[in-house]
Every structure is written in C-alpha cells, then in structure tokens.
Amino acid sequence: MTLKNSSPIPLSCAEFQEQLPDLFAAGSGAIHDPQLTEHLKTCENCSALVRDLQYIADQAKQLLQPTHEPSDSVWKKIQEGLAADSSLVPEPSKN
Amino acid sequence: MEVQGLQMTEAKTAPGLFKRNPPIAGEAEAIERAKAGDAEAFSKLYALHKRRVYTLCLRMLGNVSEAEDMTQEAFLHLFRKIGSFRGESAFSTWLHRLTVNLVLMHLRKKGLQLVSLEETINPSEEDSPKRDFGSRDTQLAGSVDRVALERAVASLPPGYRMVFVLHDVEGFEHNEIAGMLECSTGNSKSQLHKARLKLRELLRRSESTAQAEVKEAAL
Ligand SMILES: [Zn+2]
Numbered sequence: 001m002t003l004k005n006s007s008p009i010p011l012s013c014a015e016f017q018e019q020l021p022d023l024f025a026a027g028s029g030a031i032h033d034p035q036l037t038e039h040l041k042t043c044e045n046c047s048a049l050v051r052d053l054q055y056i057a058d059q060a061k062q063l064l065q066p067t068h069e070p071s072d073s074v075w076k077k078i079q080e081g082l083a084a085d086s087s088l089v090p091e092p093s094k095n
Numbered sequence: 096m097e098v099q100g101l102q103m104t105e106a107k108t109a110p111g112l113f114k115r116n117p118p119i120a121g122e123a124e125a126i127e128r129a130k131a132g133d134a135e136a137f138s139k140l141y142a143l144h145k146r147r148v149y150t151l152c153l154r155m156l157g158n159v160s161e162a163e164d165m166t167q168e169a170f171l172h173l174f175r176k177i178g179s180f181r182g183e184s185a186f187s188t189w190l191h192r193l194t195v196n197l198v199l200m201h202l203r204k205k206g207l208q209l210v211s212l213e214e215t216i217n218p219s220e221e222d223s224p225k226r227d228f229g230s231r232d233t234q235l236a237g238s239v240d241r242v243a244l245e246r247a248v249a250s251l252p253p254g255y256r257m258v259f260v261l262h263d264v265e266g267f268e269h270n271e272i273a274g275m276l277e278c279s280t281g282n283s284k285s286q287l288h289k290a291r292l293k294l295r296e297l298l299r300r301s302e303s304t305a306q307a308e309v310k311e312a313a314l
Contacts (some may be wrong), residue, residue: 021281021288025269052235053291056298060263062241063248066146068153070166075141081171082137 011039016046024053119143122186129177137174144187145170148194154260155198157249165201169194191265199275207253239298247297255290262287 016039023031031037040047122143128136148169152162173190180189248256248264257276261267262283267275269283276283 021284024288024291025284048234049295052295053288055235055237055239056244056291056294057263059239059241059244060248060259061266063154063245063260063264064147064266066150067245068150068162069146070149070163074145074149074163074167075138077167078141078170078174081167082134082174085175 009035011035013039013043013046016040016043017049020050020053024057119187123182126177126180126182126186129174130180140173141170144190147187148190151191151194151260151265152198154248154264155195155257156202157253157256161201165194165198168197168201172197192267192271195261195265195267195275235295235298235302238302243298243301244294247294247301250297251290251293255286255293258283258286259290259294263291 016036019036023036031040040050121139125136125139125143129140145166149162149166152165152169153159156162156165169190172193176193180186248259251259258272261272261275262269269280269287272283273280278286
C-alpha cells in the first residue's frame, strides 16, 4: 500500500473509502497519511461514515456477553454422548 | 474426514484474545479434573461456557435447532479433546475456535460457500432507494442499543454475518479468519467492511422506521 505519498492532490470520496478496509484493519486511530487525514477533516460524509463504522465495531464488543441459553436437552444429549464414549472404551488390545 | 483446524496450535493465539477472555474463577481446577475424566468437572465447564458457545452457534447459524446440535457437538468434542489443552491460550478462546471450526465444517457439509455468500443479499433490498449517507441528523453514535444491534446482525447476509461475528464480536484476527474460512486476509477485511456498511444501513433504516412510527402515532 502506497499511503506515503507527498503529493497534495485531494482524494475523492471513492478513493478515500477504498482505503477504509485496510485502515480499519490497521487500527482506525492510525490514519497518518496526510491525504487521508485531509480528506477526513474536510469531508463530512466520510468522517460521519468512519465515525459510524467505528461505533458499530465498538458496539459489537457488547455482543460478546451471551444472550441466549441452550435448552436442557442439550446437556442431556452431551451426557448420553459421554456415557456412550466410556462404554466404548476399548479393552486392552489382545493382538 | 479429519476435522480441520481442530488440532489447534494454541501458540497462534493473539494476545488480545487472552485479555478479552480472562480465565474464570474455578475454571482451571475444573479443566484439570475434567482431564482426569471427572464428570462433575465436565458439568461445571458446561455451565460456565454453554451460553457463550450457544450464542456463538446461534449467531453463526441463525437457527435454534442447528445451534443446539452444534453446541452439543462442540462440548462433546471439547470433552474428548480436553487432554490436549495445555493452557497456552485462554480456555474460552480455545473452546470458541473449536466451536467455530465445527460450525464451519457443518456449513461446508451443507454445501455453503462461506465467502461468496455476499452474493445472497436479497436483490429487492439492493433495489431500494439508497439512503442519504450525508444527512447529519441520523448519526448512529450513541443511539444504537444492544437489542437493535443484535437484530441487525441477525439480518445480515450469512457471509457478512460470519466475518462480523468472528472479528468484531469474538475478536479473531483477519489472518485467523482467513484460515478458518479458507479465503485471503484481503477478502476477510473487505467482507468485514461490507458487513459494517450493511449494518450501518440497517441500523439507520430501523432508526428512521422508528421515527416514522413515532410520527404516525402522534397523528
Ligand atoms: Zn469523502
């Protein structure tokens, strides 16, 4: 990625947004390229977009707390599976 | 068929995951006892982790009965393999990776193309008028609660949902996700980006619907 570009040519929104997957992957706090920071400062659309996407990524962490619980039959089946395993424990091989 | 990725190398774990999945009180002891075949320890480990494993399955599969089946599979697999857990990563990270791999294997058996699922977006949605991304009155920040987000995630196309859940919720790195989904890291990054864009659209739409409903009710 050639983000280090000293040319002052302003980026279009499309050009800016093309970089977003990589920028977010690198940590969105880490926008150092002057062209990108300039665009972000001056373009309300793109700055709102970045803010929203960052917000969504942050909010997603809340979902790590579980909300659902399996029914009791799941544990019963697991116990049955384990019981079947132990009944299958092979006798020491006689070969 | 050998279960892919289940011979997990714990060393690969990103340090961030350990921080996100700190060990739980009483867990280490239960693990040791479970390794010795103690049935009560299995029960304890199940009680500690069933909700998160099941929630993960449910989010990946979007279906209660499949999610329960895979939860069962994951714990059976866990108890059979627990002897190979060496404590180099958080236990829950290890368990979640095992679960993800089982679910993905299940989906592959069903013939689902995990990465090209982005094509399955409902075409009628694509035809709907594009939202004005520039309108500043509908800023998301601060306005989305957990329930709304959960609902939006559930309505993502499966391929987007998968990468979003693995990366943004579960905290896996792109290179790990690429390995799990058998795609490139670039692909994983772009899927994640599209997932977040889609979520933004869904959340904005549900916000404006809610606003419209309030207006209607006021009439
Ligand atoms: Zn822009």
